[in-house]
Amino acid sequence: MTDTTSNQPVGSTATDKARASELSAVGRFLKATELDTRMLGMVGALLVIWVGIHILSGGLFLTPRNLWNLSVQTSSVAIMATGMVLVIVMRNIDLSVGSVEGVIGMIMGVAQAEFLIRVVGFQLGNPWLWIIALAAGVALGLLIGAFQGFIIAYMEVPAFIVTLGGLLVWRGMAWLITSGRTVAPLDTTFQLMGGGPRGSIGATASWIVGVVACVAVAFMLLNGRSQRKRFHFPLRPVWAETLLGVVACAAILGAVWIANSYPWPIGIVRQYAQQNGITVPEGGLYIAHGIAIPVLMAVAVGIIMTFITKRTRFGRYVFAIGGNPEAAELAGINTRWVTMKVFMIMGVLAAVSAAISSARLNASTNALGTLDELLVIAAAVIGGTSLAGGSGTVMGAMLGALLMQSLQSGMVLLGIDSPLQSIVVGAVLVIAVWLDTVYRKRV
Amino acid sequence: MADKIAPATAPITAAPGTPLIDMRNISIAFGGIRAVDDASIDLFPGEVVALLGHNGAGKSTLIKILSGAYKRDAGQIFVNGEEASISNPRDAKKYGIETIYQTLALADNVDAAANLFLGRELMTGWGTLDDVAMEAEARKVMGRLNPRFQRFKEPVIKLSGGQRQSVAIARAILFNARILIMDEPTAALGPQETAQVGELVKQLKSDGIGIFLISHDIHDVFELADRVCVMKNGQVVGTARTTDVTQDEVLGMIILGKCPPGAIPGPGALKIAA
Numbered sequence: 001m002t003d004t005t006s007n008q009p010v011g012s013t014a015t016d017k018a019r020a021s022e023l024s025a026v027g028r029f030l031k032a033t034e035l036d037t038r039m040l041g042m043v044g045a046l047l048v049i050w051v052g053i054h055i056l057s058g059g060l061f062l063t064p065r066n067l068w069n070l071s072v073q074t075s076s077v078a079i080m081a082t083g084m085v086l087v088i089v090m091r092n093i094d095l096s097v098g099s100v101e102g103v104i105g106m107i108m109g110v111a112q113a114e115f116l117i118r119v120v121g122f123q124l125g126n127p128w129l130w131i132i133a134l135a136a137g138v139a140l141g142l143l144i145g146a147f148q149g150f151i152i153a154y155m156e157v158p159a160f161i162v163t164l165g166g167l168l169v170w171r172g173m174a175w176l177i178t179s180g181r182t183v184a185p186l187d188t189t190f191q192l193m194g195g196g197p198r199g200s201i202g203a204t205a206s207w208i209v210g211v212v213a214c215v216a217v218a219f220m221l222l223n224g225r226s227q228r229k230r231f232h233f234p235l236r237p238v239w240a241e242t243l244l245g246v247v248a249c250a251a252i253l254g255a256v257w258i259a260n261s262y263p264w265p266i267g268i269v270r271q272y273a274q275q276n277g278i279t280v281p282e283g284g285l286y287i288a289h290g291i292a293i294p295v296l297m298a299v300a301v302g303i304i305m306t307f308i309t310k311r312t313r314f315g316r317y318v319f320a321i322g323g324n325p326e327a328a329e330l331a332g333i334n335t336r337w338v339t340m341k342v343f344m345i346m347g348v349l350a351a352v353s354a355a356i357s358s359a360r361l362n363a364s365t366n367a368l369g370t371l372d373e374l375l376v377i378a379a380a381v382i383g384g385t386s387l388a389g390g391s392g393t394v395m396g397a398m399l400g401a402l403l404m405q406s407l408q409s410g411m412v413l414l415g416i417d418s419p420l421q422s423i424v425v426g427a428v429l430v431i432a433v434w435l436d437t438v439y440r441k442r443v
Numbered sequence: 444m445a446d447k448i449a450p451a452t453a454p455i456t457a458a459p460g461t462p463l464i465d466m467r468n469i470s471i472a473f474g475g476i477r478a479v480d481d482a483s484i485d486l487f488p489g490e491v492v493a494l495l496g497h498n499g500a501g502k503s504t505l506i507k508i509l510s511g512a513y514k515r516d517a518g519q520i521f522v523n524g525e526e527a528s529i530s531n532p533r534d535a536k537k538y539g540i541e542t543i544y545q546t547l548a549l550a551d552n553v554d555a556a557a558n559l560f561l562g563r564e565l566m567t568g569w570g571t572l573d574d575v576a577m578e579a580e581a582r583k584v585m586g587r588l589n590p591r592f593q594r595f596k597e598p599v600i601k602l603s604g605g606q607r608q609s610v611a612i613a614r615a616i617l618f619n620a621r622i623l624i625m626d627e628p629t630a631a632l633g634p635q636e637t638a639q640v641g642e643l644v645k646q647l648k649s650d651g652i653g654i655f656l657i658s659h660d661i662h663d664v665f666e667l668a669d670r671v672c673v674m675k676n677g678q679v680v681g682t683a684r685t686t687d688v689t690q691d692e693v694l695g696m697i698i699l700g701k702c703p704p705g706a707i708p709g710p711g712a713l714k715i716a717a
Contacts, residue, residue: 231579311571313564316553320561323552323598330512330548331562332533390552 032240038384038439042399046406053410060413064261068289070402070409071259072195072360075298076101076353077372078401081379082305083349085397086315086342088380089322091389092152092159094343096166097350097376100144101369102174105354108137109183109364112190130190137351144170145347149340167373174366184363194360195292197268203260206290210256214249221245260288294356298398301352305394308345318342322389378425379404382432386440404428461524463488463653464540464622469508469518478504480677481710482518486622486653491644493656493668493685495697501677502657503545506624509655510542511535522622533562539621543628545657547611551600555592556581558599559614584613588643604631612643623647626657641667661690675700678711 030037054061080097087094112133116122122129148166152159185191192199201209221241228235264272264287272287273280309315317338321328329335353372358364383400385392407428411421462485471479479501486492494502507513509520511532520527522538529535535542542548549558556577565573565580578595585592589609599607608631615623625644629637644654644667658664664671665685673680673696680696683706692703702712 227575231575233575233578307571313566313572316557316561316564316572319553320550320557323550324548326546327548327550328561330510330532330542330544331550332531332536333562390550 029240032237033244034236034240035244036393038436039393039396039399041439042383042396042403046399046403049403049406049410053406053413057410057413061410064258066409066413067258068262068292070405071295072292073409074398074402074405075195075292075294076356076360077375077379077405078298078398079301079353079356080346080349080372080376081383081397081401082301082394083342083346084376084380085305085383085385085392085394086309086318087159087346088377088385088387089389089392090318090339090342091322091325092339092342093377094148094159094163094346095373095377096148096163096170097346097353098369098372098374099167099170099174100141100347100350101354101357101372102366103144103170103177104137104140104351105358105364105368106174106177106183106366107140108133108190108355109186109358110177111136112187113183113185113364125188127189130187133187133190134355137355138348141347141349141351141354142344143347145344145350146340148347149343152343153336153339171366171370174368178366180366182363182365186359186362186364190355191359191362192293193297193355194358194362195294196360197264197287197289199294199359200259200289200292201296202290203288204290206256206260206288209291209296210253213252217248217252218245256291259291262289263287264289294360297352297356301349302394302398309394314338314341319390322391324390375401375404378429382429384436386436462486462521463490463523464509464655465521465524466505466509467519467521469505469515469520471504471508471513471516477677479508479515482674482677482679483709484672484679484682486655488621488651488653489648490670491648491654491656491668493658493664493671494674495658495661495664495671495693496674496680497697500674502674503626504677505674506542506626506655506657509535509622510540510624512542536563536618539619540624541615541618541620541622542624543611543615543626545626545630547607549599549607549611552598554598555585555595555602555610555613558610559584559617561614563618580617581613584617585609588613588639605633605636608632608636608640612640616643616647620652622653622655624655624657627659628656629658629660629663637663661693664693665690672709673697675711679709680711680713681706681708683707 050062060066080101084094084097112129116126116129116132117124144166148162151157151162221244225235225241263269266284269285269287270280272278273285278285309318317328317333317335320331321333321335321338325335350369354369357368361368379401380392380397381387381400382403383393383396383398385397404425407425408421411424416424464484464486466485467483469479469482470477482501482505484492484494484505494506496502504513508515509529511529511534514530520529522540527534527538529538529540532542550561553561556574559581560577565576567573567576581595585595589606592606592609594602594606599610602610608628612628615625629640632640641663644656647654656664656668668685670682670684671688671693672682673693675697680700681702683693683703687705688703692705695701695703696706700711700713702708
């Protein structure tokens with residue numbers, strides 16, 4: 001987004017012309033680490049927003065509790081934003097994701113709370129309840145995506161129109177399923193996907209996840225280096241590799257530490273102690289939340305989607321088609337099928353988001369996911385996905401989702417009225433894209 | 444990984460008299476306009492055939508039929524004497540037909556290696572993209588074409604016109620093409636790069652590759668081509684050895700459709716009232 005690093009080379013006032021031709025210290029640093037300045041700018045903007053809201057709210061924002069909640073609130077939109085990146089990279093748009101999320105949430109709710117119990121005769125708490133409900137939701141997402149994708153790719157109706165129709169159709173379907181009635185409560189295991197004290201993995205498991213992630217980061221850096229060595233390609237300097245690894249691991253372990261610093265509320269601790277026959281000691285029992293399950297799901301989706309975009313043939317084709325559809329066609333790529341597959345992925349991701357959102361509500365309502373399409377598109381665009389097609393990153397879109405959610409929940413903390421919230425979010429979207437346009441022209 | 448070493452199809456075994464490519468009576472219409480009308484053209488191994496004509500004469504369209512970008516309405520294509528069915532770019536590549544398009548047809552947002560292997564990526568044993576191996580191959584082939592080229596990490600939109608051109612050429616020769624179609628290959632190039640392309644054409648020719656060259660530059664054509672084929676209004680005016688006709692006569696074919704004595708007239712030749 002904002003390019004905070006290279007606007008002002010260090011000691012810019014004293015820089016003479018001769019030095020200007022060389023790289024500044026910042027420039028050398030960026031070249032050595034091969035970091036994306038746009039991504040750094042986004043992280044910078046996010047930190048500015050966080051610190052700003054923290055100060056304005058009198059120290060309420062950067063607390064383990066708020067950050068933990070923020071991570072859970074972001075998951076659903078972040079997951080869909082990763083799919084929206086592919087859709088927009090291919091020069092399409094999907095306006096239907098919020099409604100698709102709604103109809104799938106409804107189907108999953110009805111399946112586990114009514115259909116499987118009354119019609120099939122499962123007992124409450126049967127593990128198959130949530131498994132079948134989730135599988136049915138994912139399958140439905142795949143089908144809806146395939147259906148819309150087919151109309152877009154093979155019948156050549158513009159994606160804007162197809163998904164605008166979808167926005168209305170699927171929302172209507174969500175209402176029709178129960179004639180507008182809300183379905184609750186949901187299966188207790190299914191609810192874990194919504195987070196909360198029980199929907200988190202606890203301190204020990206969180207540390208294990210963190211350490212495994214750090215090992216994976218180190219392995220990837222080393223593997224990349226040895227691969228490049230094998231072909232005698234230019235390598236990053238060792239200090240740059242080390243720095244990258246250390247920063248990444250610090251960020252991972254820091255996030256785990258924050259999640260582990262947020263204890264269960266006293267009431268739930270007491271209930272838990274009673275159920276398990278533990279006597280609560282004098283000072284109270286400290287049980288940490290740890291990483292929430294929806295956050296883990298979002299991270300997993302992020303990793304899988306990054307892998308798909310960077311390391312698979314399909315991902316390469318998505319970007320090539322976005323860059324030059326005609327060239328992709330001439331290279332022998334089946335562009336229609338790739339288009340259809342992108343919408344199928346989008347449908348599946350909408351299903352995962354539907355599971356998280358409805359589990360968090362512990363209910364399926366026909367309004368689930370209303371206006372989410374706009375948040376998802378905004379997250380992808382703020383995250384650097386170009387509406388002209390051909391460029392965008394999964395990581396950026398997830399950061400974009402986090403940024404949007406930070407703004408929104410920050411404004412709630414500050415007690416800003418909801419109409420004003422909309423105004424701010426809308427303005428931020430436009431400003432972000434404008435800054436991005438300026439950045440692209442300069443580079 | 445093996446497919447980059449092995450030729451795209453069987454080696455050339457046909458008798459020397461068999462053309463590499465024989466397009467017979469090709470026609471295609473867009474709406475009511477006959478862009479190519481009953482055109483026939485052939486190409487022998489190690490030969491450069493130049494296609495000449497005004498803008499809209501049908502040369503690019505004819506060539507796009509061969510490369511699979513357009514589907515012909517009528518006519519046959521023979522590759523090495525055997526009838527070939529080419530209905531999309533993948534088919535054409537299977538027959539070893541590679542094309543360098545006038546627009547270059549590069550995906551601007553990805554790097555040189557990704558463009559070279561677009562549609563034919565090298566994969567690792569895990570079924571993932573082998574970017575390192577692709578970059579290595581890219582460095583090899585680009586080193587041959589444009590030794591000073593170093594910008595392998597940048598999207599091709601950031602490259603200069605000549606660099607982009609060399610990426611497009613590298614893509615065509617990377618997979619051991621037997622038939623190369625070059626549509627205005629030097630249009631975006633400076634004099635030095637144009638000379639490089641000329642050298643490359645001669646080298647490929649000596650390897651037994653047949654080349655269709657579409658060009659506006661008649662000097663280029665006389666330097667590189669063995670034969671010229673002139674088109675006008677979608678029809679072939681005539682075909683001639685470059686040794687049998689003068690540049691002025693070829694210009695006459697392009698502008699007036701007048702077939703000189705050294706050329707074999709086609710259906711589009713001006714009928715002179717006897």
